[in-house]
Amino acid sequence: MRINSFKNGLVLIGLIFMLTISGCKNKKADINSNDKNENKVAEDSNANSKQADYLSDFEFAFDTLKTYYPFFDVNKKLNDVDFLSMHDEFKSWISECKNDDEFFDTMDEILSYANNGHTNMVPIEEGNFFHTIYFDSTYNPELKRISETYEKPLVKERYKIVSDYKLENDAHEGSGEKETSNVIAKDYVDGRIAYIKVKEMRIKRDKDIEVLNKYLDKIKNYDALIIDIQGNPGGDSTYWQDYLIPKITNRPLTQNVYSFMKKGKIFEDIFELYGYEDVTEDVMEELDFPEVTSEIAKKFDKYSFEAITVEPSEKSINFDGNIYLLVDRDVFSSAEALASFAKETGFATLVGEKTGGDGIGTDPYQVDLPKTGYVMRFPKELGITERGVIDELEKTTPDIKIISNEENINEDSKKKVLEIEDENAEKYMNKAS
Structure with a gap:
């Protein structure tokens, strides 16, 4: 179990620290023992x-988390982890922390037991990024509030929030090399x-669009298109939606899609913004989800329904060939949203x-932690597809499963597409003859 190994690690660090201190006694320390005792009282x-x-x-x-986190039941089913029952164990870890760095790392380790990629302590180096990307979200009070979190004095000091970060970041992102290497x-x-x-x-995808437009305009009459998002951790869903x-x-x-949330003060404006309604027995009966989904969803307080619609753009290549989307276990967040969308709508195989x-x-x-100024991040919705599948529980299962190892999954996936397309071409030729 990771609990035991982590606790032992903290104990070992403590022992090394104590041994180091015990070896530092000298005559000067003995002479100044009274001053040292006074300092020790202050330090203690x-x-x-x-x-x-x-x-x-x-x-x-x-x-x-106990009030708002959506995936406790999912974690139990997938990983046999009862997060809430581990409170006392987690607390004992925190009681051993000697400084801010240890506290941050220990909290992050605790959050790792949620087994969710969106649940973590926000690293110091990411504070300016979050402050900046949400700063102009005047249309969305939820996102604006996240930006304002980083303007609180303690958080601002902790994360070294600077007013000119946006300009510096824009200049860095505009260098071009990083952008073109993304596609x-x-x-x-x-x-x-x-x-x-x-x-x-x-x-920021201007360079991506430039590269992709130039290529896609040339291949609109091809037999097939492979879109490879294997290893894609996500980012911004408007990349594929817009x-x-x-x-x-x-x-x-x-x-x-459906989103279910737990009620609470910090989510009140979200319920109003997205038109959330109460979860009732009548609602659950009408939705008629599979049993495993209903057992979890009925414990929530609010839900919303959204139709995600994507239409061809004026500059669409109107591709009429076969489209394949390559996916793997590392496809997450907004990349996972694309995988789910592609499967549910039939956009791609x-x-x-x-x-x-x-x-x-x-x-x-x-949310910011009041005493230390660190920020904790966590998902707030239980997302469910039209078919009644909890996305975090079931993930997205490919239409064609590839049994392979991590090193070969990409090549094996592409070879499978080639195999299918060769068969299609052969059938077409036989039919034509």
Whole structure:
């Protein structure tokens, strides 16, 4: 169990620290023992104060998750982890923390037991990023509030929030090299099977669009198109909703999804913004979800329905050939949203492994811990497909499963597409003759 190994690690660090201190005695220390004792009292008082802060912030974080976190039941089913029952064990870890770094790392380790990629402590180096991307979200009070979290004095100091970060970041992102390396566009089979690889769903994508437009405009009459998102951790769903699919599809596509949330003060404006309604017995009966889904969803307080519609753009290539989406276990977040959308709407045939999940919903929520100023991030919605599948529980299963290892999954997936297309070509030739 990771619990035991982590606790032992903390104990070992403590022993090394104690041994180091015990070896530092000298005559000067003995002469100044009175001064040292006075300093020690002050140090002990400061240490006790810090530990009280750590424990207070732990309880705040734990209570916040207990009230709002959507995936406790999913975690039990998938990983046999009862997060809430581990409170006392987690608390004992926090009681051993001696400084801020240990507290942050221990809290992050605790959150890892949620087994969710959106649940973590926000690293110091990411604070300015989140503050910036949500800063102009005047249309969305939920996102604006996240940005304002980083403007609180303690959080601002902790994360070193700077006013000129946005300009510096824009200049860095505009260098071009990083942008173009995000996509690959080339023929897999000359003149017949097109291939594009998207590594991340980036917010800044002008260079990506330039590369992809130039290639996609040339392949609109090909037999097949491979869209490879294996290994894609996500990013911004508008990458595929506003650009990629509209550039390719020849017809409107719609996916219906449901989001379930737990009620609480911090989510009140979200319920109003997205038109959430009460979860009742009548509602659950009308939705008629599979039993495993209903057992979990009925414990929530609010739900909403959304139709995600994507239409061909004016510059769409109106691709009429076969489209394949390559997926694997590392496809997550907004990349997972694309996988789910493609399967539910029939936009593409999915090839590869089951995905990583957690793609239905809006941006993860963020709250600051009052005593330390660290920020915790966690998802707020239980996302369910029109078929009644909990996305985080079932993930997205490919239409064509590839049994392979991590090193070969990509090549094996592409070879499978080639095999299918060769069979299609042979059938066409036989029919024509």
